Amino acid sequence: MRTRLQTLRKHPMFRTRSIEQLTRQSQGEQGLRRVLGLFELILLGIGAVVGTGIFxxxxxxxADYAGPAIILSFIISGLVCILAALCYAEFSAMVPVAGSAYTYCYTSLGEIWAWIIxxxxxxxxAVSISAVAIGWSAYVTTLLAGSGIFLPxxxxxxxxxxxGxxxxxxxLIILVITAVLVIGMRESARLNTLIVLINIAVILIFLALGYQHIDGANWYPFMPFGWSGVLAGAAIVFFAYIGFDAVLTAAEEIENPQKNLPIGIIASVVIVMVLYVAVAAMLTGIVPYGDFHETGAPVAFALSRIGSxxxxxxxxxxxxxxxxxxxxxxxxxxTRIFFAMSRDGLLPRYFSEVHPVFHTxxxxxxxxxxxxxxxxxxxxLDVIAELVNIGTLAAFIxxxxxxLVLRKARPGIxxxxxxxxVPYVPxxxxxxxxxxxxxxxxxxxxRFIIWMIVGLLIYFAFGLKNSENNGARTS
Structure with a gap:
């Protein structure tokens, strides 16, 4: 039995790739340029998260789950993200290459698990991009309508x-952003920095305007739906934190990644959690929680209520x-997930070709x-947005x-x-x-299970046969 297990572990789909292999690969012709500093990295993390969730x-x-105790829901979801961020930070400092959780699993659990993640x-x-773009379209349509411009x-x-x-x-918004990303990561980061600073300024203005209009009676009862409502609310508002792991897909383009990546990911999650809790407290203090049934734009709704x-x-x-x-x-x-999987041979090589001028x-x-x-x-929207939360939670797990596996397998690295x-935080x-x-x-x-089954079929039909692991040394 032991011999069979040892033979099975030598199969390419269970092999890992060494950190040294991945680092050398990132420094070759298919490597990406390191152009991002710590400040840009933190704002990249905030920009990935503060958007649809907070607004x-x-x-x-x-309104539907936690009442004023939505504050606790945001804290619970934020703490879960901080636990995940600590685990991600350990990997990101060891393996500062593109791919995020995919790359980390390749070094610790093996190729099949890397493919799954x-x-x-x-x-x-994919569903996050599409769902958020639909939300962007709704905001634009509403703003134009307020100016007397009505789109068909x-x-x-x-x-x-x-x-429709x-x-x-x-x-259009996806195509415009695609063009920006093609041109270069430095240019994309500058645009993101400007947008995030505007966004944070708007949030701070809301907190300043709303502070004098808080009515403590709106926080009573604090937990109208009990702890079950708080926990259900945490599962829902987890959507608001999705995206912070996108910071790690930039690992190969970050200056001094061993130092900056851990700081960047943990700092961005903590800052976002503080902003979310503050906004949630302000909203439920200004407007009775049940009134939010009337709107899909709660922050603007609350400001309208106080006459601003x-x-x-x-x-x-x-x-x-x-x-x-x-x-x-x-x-x-x-794009960086596709890039990393293609560079390892699990997807067609076409996806990992770097532009000779833009280096993207x-x-x-x-x-x-x-x-x-x-x-x-x-x-x-309701069709494409359902799978976002479960995918992120599976990645965290x-x-x-x-x-845990790498601490045991390579304790001296x-x-x-x-x-x-460790092992308590993981x-x-x-x-x-x-x-x-x-x-x-x-x-x-x-639906998540069905998606994963389809993925395994693709892996066994293409990825396993074309993987770098078929010709590479095991770690």
Missing amino acids: VITGIAA GWDLILEY PAFVHPPGVEG LVNIPAV GWGAALVSIGALCGITSVILVTLYGQ PAKVTIIVGLATSLLAGFIP IVAIGV ERPFRCPL ILCIVSCAGLILLLPGVTQL
């Missing part, structure tokens, strides 16, 4: 929704900026941009397992950043994420 999900979760991330990012329903809705043919604004029309308009512009930054960073993350994976960026724009243009309190991360998965609807879990 849309907050009101829905308060990579396929999972492809789903997560046929061009702002997908087929089957209110007489194609959601043109959603398609200019503030509501400013927040709508800020929301548009925030959603734009989320699209930019998520689309960036999607231009071909895969264009393909991903076109594919996600088609999803956003022709598929309804596998990364935490990877930390240099770790510029060490996740504290185990707590695994249990917390699994609990949130169980709180998601059953149909979401079923």
Whole structure:
């Protein structure tokens, strides 16, 4: 039996790739230029997260799930993300190359698990890009309507929704951002920095305007739906944190990654959690939580309630900026996952070709941009947005397992950043994420399983045969 197990572990699909191999690969012709500093990295993480969640999900979760205790829901989800961030940070400092969780699993758990997490991330990012682009389109349409410009329903809705043919604004914003990403990461980071600073300024203005209008009676009862509502709310608002792991897909383009990556990912998650808790407290203090049933733009709604029309308009512009930054960073993350998997042979080599002038994976960026724009243009939001949470939670679980495995398999390897309190932090991360998965609807879990089965079929038909591991040494 032991001999059979040893033989099975030597099969290419269970082999790992050494950190040294991956580092050498990133420094070759298919490597990417390191152009991002710590400040840009932190803003990249904030830009990946602060958007749809803070401007849309907050009101829905308060009204339908947790009431004023949505504050606790955001804290619980944020703590789960911090646990995951600590695990990610250990890997990112050891393996500062493109690919995020996919690459980390390749070094610790083996190729089959790397494929599974990579396929999972492809789903997560693709549906996130499309869903957020549809939200961007809705905000633009509303702002234009407020100015007396009304777009035809046929061009702002997908087929089957209110007489729609194609959601043109959603398609256009993805194509514009695709063009920016093709030109270069430095230019993309500068655009993201500008957008995020505007977004944070708008949030701070909202907090300043709303502070004097807090009514403590709106926080009573604090937990109208009990702890079950708080936990269900945490599973829902987890959507608001999705995207922070996109920071790690930039690992190969970051200056001094061993130092900057751990700081960047943990700092961005902590800053975002503080902003979310502050906004949630302010919203439920200004407006009774049940009134948020009336709106999909809770921050602007709250400012309108206190008579600040200019503030509501400013927040709508800020929301548009925030959603734009989320699209930019998520689309960036999607292309780097494809890039890393292609460079390892699990996807066609075409996806890992680097543009000779821009030094970006231009071909895969264009393909991903076109594919996600088609999803956003022709598929309804409720169909494409259901799988985002479960994909991210699954990625967190596998990364935490990877930390435990690599600590045992290679205890002496240099770790510029060490996740504290191992094995307790990774185990707590695994249990917390699994609990949130169980709180998601059953149909979401079923669709996720189907997606993973399709991915395994592709792996055995193409990836296993063409993998670098078939010719590379095992670690």
